[in-house]
Amino acid sequence: MDLKDLYRDVILDHNRQPRNFGPLSPADASADGHNPLCGDRLTVYLRLDGDTIRDVHFDGKGCAISVASASLMTEAVKGKDRRAIANLFEEVHATLTGDAATPPASLGKLAALSGVREFPARVKCASLCWHTLNAALAHECAPVTTE
């Protein structure tokens, strides 16, 4: 187990310079996510075109894993519809929890998160943005938490 498996260059880069960062106004939907364990908070903003995400931003504070995961997620889901996003989330989740032996090629840059599986305490950090995205897609108003 090497620290570099967790803190890969892609992760460090997206933490330092998160993509699609900051509020999106106006947004068609948004949701707040909170990880009470470490105090991470983020908001995901969506502009939708029917079932498809036309634009997505996120905002908030968190550890490198949660910020990088959110940044990578925004890049990955832009232009995708709900069904494709649900499939992608399943693949990401399997990668984070170690169910998938090697990350499928369809994950693209999100595969950089696969090192998280060696650090079980950090899985919630990486998955917070995805839960928050799902809440935004469901137009849920209540904040989601990882608990």
Place this chain on the structure above:
Amino acid sequence: MKAAALASRGRAYDVARVRADFPILSRRVNDRPLAYLDSAASSQRPRAVIDAVTRYETHCHSNVHRGVHTLSQEATTAFEGARERVRRFLNARSPKEIIFTRGTTEAINLVANSFARPRLGPGDEILITWLEHHANIVPWQMACAATGAKLRVAPIDERGELRFDGFEALLSPRTRLVAVAQVSNALGTVLPVERIVRAAHERGIPVLLDGAQAAAHGGIDVQALDCDFYAFSGHKLYGPTGIGVLYGREALLREMPPWQGGGDMILSVTFEGTTWNELPWKFEAGTPNISGAVGLGAAIDYLGSIDPAAVHAHEQALLATATAALLRIPGLRVIGTAAAKAAVISFTIDGIHPHDLGTILDHEGVAIRTGHHCAMPVMDYFGVPATARASFACYNDEGDIDRLVTALQRAREVFA
């Protein structure tokens, strides 16, 4: 044994010898020797505590206060013997004033339910400080919600010290109880509890002290402190988890109704009515954590054998050395710079989230706490979502500080 241990250890504190008393310190974490700097969350147990619990479980266990058979008598003797050790540790007047609980949290909840609630009405007030652990906030919020009382919060300053004038200004004719930590868990601030008790008592207001972070430093004297309630946990005092203590002034405890009903807390039960047991058993419904109490008694003996005053001096030296070493790390900010501090250092490093620090340090075998430390209002005050916190106990040495500094430098390299 106690006197011999004291004599053999003498004046000079022999940390290597103390370390040898703690078996867990010889294990490795992530292929490196463990540097345990999270004793403010839970301290480790010396062999003496582990052995006392094992001896009890192996030879003496039965239920207490029940049977006439030998084991039940031995278990009762061990359990009540632990209570007497706690009484001496706190210098309480009587073992009737020592109630075993699951921990500090349950002790505070007991006071909130049995003492505060019956006395609270709409417009009454409970006064706490901004430094409190959630365990000394939430029970009062619940009592206030049930009664229409209000929770008042005394302010702190940018060093993390209580603003005493602000505290005093909040003592009102409606204040029914003051509940404050003796030592802040998140920042290490030592609160001026003697002044707090005096100011409250001048106005006839009772005071609860949350001693969770203070008890391990010994020297607690509830008569000198003159507090009305004192709560602490075994596992922050080198004892087991699941056992803690509420000290209460006997006159107050006698007036208070029990908060949990069941066996052991009654003298007689009929369907028409029930007579409560004597103190302290009135507040100990059900079979208690007997082995936990035995372990706590052994922990108190152990602390006595290594001399709490010497431990305190040792920890203060570590605090000074570690603070100076950490402040040399670029971008490191110490949160909580009170003049009087326990050996706790809360800090942040620019550009590295505490959670990432925690993972990288763990990878180096260094255990620290990261997060909000169950004190979210403190985090809000300093405008941080979380901090990293290193805390020092009797078994830490300068080698642990070196390991901490090296691991933090490693974190800076990873995030360079």
